[in-house]
Amino acid sequence: MDILAKIKGIKYNPLLCRELELFNFKDLEKALASCASFILNINKENKVAISWWVSAKRTRSYPYTRVYDTLGFSGKKITIIPVVKDEGKEGDRDFLQWDTVSLMSLLGVYVIIAYYSDAKRSTRYRHKITNQRFGIDYIREQIKNILSYQSDALHWNLAHVDKVGQIGEKALKAYAKISKKLKVEMHSRQTAEKRITELLKGKDEFMKLSRMLAEKAQRRERLTIQPKENLSGTKAIITIQNYLGGYYYFTSDEAEIKRNNIFLIEGKHSKNNSLPSLEDIKDGLLKMILFTNLEDVKIDSKNYNSVAVLKLTVENHFSEKNLSASQKEILRILQKEATRNNFKIVIN
Numbered sequence: 106m107d108i109l110a111k112i113k114g115i116k117y118n119p120l121l122c123r124e125l126e127l128f129n130f131k132d133l134e135k136a137l138a139s140c141a142s143f144i145l146n147i148n149k150e151n152k153v154a155i156s157w158w159v160s161a162k163r164t165r166s167y168p169y170t171r172v173y174d175t176l177g178f179s180g181k182k183i184t185i186i187p188v189v190k191d192e193g194k195e196g197d198r199d200f201l202q203w204d205t206v207s208l209m210s211l212l213g214v215y216v217i218i219a220y221y222s223d224a225k226r227s228t229r230y231r232h233k234i235t236n237q238r239f240g241i242d243y244i245r246e247q248i249k250n251i252l253s254y255q256s257d258a259l260h261w262n263l264a265h266v267d268k269v270g271q272i273g274e275k276a277l278k279a280y281a282k283i284s285k286k287l288k289v290e291m292h293s294r295q296t297a298e299k300r301i302t303e304l305l306k307g308k309d310e311f312m313k314l315s316r317m318l319a320e321k322a323q324r325r326e327r328l329t330i331q332p333k334e335n336l337s338g339t340k341a342i343i344t345i346q347n348y349l350g351g352y353y354y355f356t357s358d359e360a361e362i363k364r365n366n367i368f369l370i371e372g373k374h375s376k377n378n379s380l381p382s383l384e385d386i387k388d389g390l391l392k393m394i395l396f397t398n399l400e401d402v403k404i405d406s407k408n409y410n411s412v413a414v415l416k417l418t419v420e421n422h423f424s425e426k427n428l429s430a431s432q433k434e435i436l437r438i439l440q441k442e443a444t445r446n447n448f449k450i451v452i453n
Contacts, residue, residue, distance in 0.1 A: 106341035106360050108367070110399040110411065112211060113348050117394045120442040121387060121435070122177035125154065133248075134241050137185075142174040151252055154178035157185040157239075162199040170387040172214060176394075182258075183251060184209055185217045185244060187237075188272045188304075189297065191280050194232040194290045200300055204319040206266055207353045210259040211345075212394065217247040218269055220276035226287040234289055240279070259347075273301035319354055343369070345399070355395065359416070367409040369396045370451075372416045379427040381417050383435055389415050393448045413448035415439075423453035 127144045128136035136143045142156040154175035159166035168186075175182045186205065191198045201218060209216050222240035227233035254261050277297055284291045303310055324342075341360035345353045359370035371392040373381040381389075396413035403409070417423075428436070443450050 106339050106404065108341050108343045108357075108360065108369075108402060108404055109346070110343060110402045111346045112395070112398050113400060115212060115394060115398050117176070117397065118442070118445050119173060119176045119390070119394075120438050120445070121383070121390065122174045125174065125178070127152075130245075130248075133245060137239060137241075137244075141171040144178065145248070147248070147252060152180055153248065153252070154180065154182045155185065155248075156183075158187065160190040160197070160199045161187050161201040161205065162190075162197075163205060165197075165199070167384045167388055169391040170384045172209070172212070173387040173391055175214070176212070181215060181251060182213065183215045183217060183248065185219050185239065187239070187276070188218050188220055188269060189276050189280075189300075190221065190237065191234075191291050191297070193227070193230070193234045194292060195230040196227075196233040198292045198297075201269070202319055203266070204354060206262050208355075208391075208395075210262045211347065211353065212391075213258045215251050215254075215258045216262050216265060217244060217251070218265060218272050219244060219247075220272055220279055221283075222279045224283050224287065226289055232290045234283060234287060240275070243275075269304045270301060270306075273297075273304050277301065341369070343399075345395070355392075357392075357396075362404075362409070365408075365410055366412050367402060367404070368412045368414050368449075369399075370414040370416050371396070372418065374418045374420075376420045379419060379424070379429075380432045380436070381419070386415075386417070386435065386439065390442070393443075393446065397446050397448050414451055415443070415448060416451045418453050 125142055125144045126140055127146055130145060130147050133145065136145065137157060142154070145153050145155050147153065156171035156175050158168040158171070163169060172184050186201060188201045189198065206216050219239050221237040223238040224234040225236040227235045251261060277294060280291050281294070283289070339360055341357040343355045343357055345355065347353070357369045358372040361368045361370070371389045373385040373389045375381040375385070393413050393415055396411065399411045401408070402411040425433070440450060
C-alpha cells in the first residue's frame with residue numbers, strides 16, 4: 106500500500122519523557138559518558154536538551170527513545186549522531202542516512218553530525234573496538250554554534266549536512282589513529298572513502314544516495330514481517346511532503362482501510378514480559394508524533410482520514426493482573442498521552 110501525505114507542522118504533547126539530569130557545560134564529557142539524554146546548562150540564560158546516538162543506525166540502542174525523552178523540554182533540542190560508526194573488522198559499520206536527519210528536522214531537533222575520536226579494544230574479539238567516545242571539543246563548538254543560530258532546526262540541519270564530507274574525513278582519520286593505537290583492523294577504508302566521496306559532493310548527492318538506500322531498506326521492510334511483530338494488516342509505505350516540498354519516506358507496520366478511514370499502526374511486541382518495554386513504547390511514540398500530524402492523506406488520489414494507532418502485543422494473553430505497579434502507571438500515562446494527542450492504543 107502506497108500512501109501520500111503532508112506535514113505542515115508538528116503539534117504533540119509528550120507525557121512519558123523521563124526526568125532529565127542537569128549538567129553544566131564544563132561537564133559535557135561526563136554527561137555523554139553517563140546519560141543517553143540530559144539537560145545542559147550553558148549559562149544563566151541558556152539551557153539545551155541533548156540526546157546522542159550510539160550508532161548512525163536507528164535499530165541500535167533505541168536512539169528514538171533518547172530523542173523522545175528530550176521532546177518535553179521547551180528550549181532547543183539537540184541530538185548528536187556519528188557520521189559513521191566502525192566497530193572494527195569483527196563488528197558492524199553503519200553510516201548516517203539522510204532520512205534520519207529528515208526525521209529530526211520534522212521533529213524540530215537540531216542535529217550535530219559528529220565523529221568518534223577514541224575507543225578501547227574489545228576484550229572478547231581481536232579486531233573489534235568498544236567504548237567509543239566523541240571528539241568533545243568539536244561537540245562543544247557545535248553546541249555554541251547552535252545557540253547563536255537564529256533559524257529553525259530544519260535550516261540548521263540542511264546547512265550542517267553540507268559539511269558531512271569534511272566530518273566523514275575527520276572520522277576516517279580518527280579511526281586510522283584508533284586502529285594504529287589499539288592494533289585493531291577496521292573495515293575497508295576504500296569502501297568508506299567511496300561513501301564519504303559521495304557525501305562530499307554535497308547535500309543533494311547525500312540526499313539522493315541516502316534516499317535510494319532508504320527506499321531499498323523500506324522495500325525490504327515492507328516485504329519482511331519481523332517475527333517479534335505480532336501483526337495482521339498490510340505493510341504500507343508512507344511518503345510525507347513537508348512545507349518546503351521535501352519528501353520523506355517511512356513505513357507503517359500495518360495499514361487498514363475501513364470506509365474513509367485509514368488506520369496507520371505501529372506495532373511493539375514483547376515475547377517474555379507482560380507488556381513491551383518502556384523503550385519500545387517510546388520508540389513507537391516517535392511514529393505517533395508523525396502519524397498524528399499527517400494531513401491530506403491519499404491513496405491513488407483518494408482522500409482518507411488517517412487514524413494513528415500504537416499496537417502493543419505480548420506473546421501469550423495480555424492480562425492487567427500480570428502487570429507490575431510501574432507497568433500499570435506507564436499504561437495510565439500512555440493512555441493520557443494518546444487522548445491528548447489523538448491516537449489510539451490497542452493491546453493484543
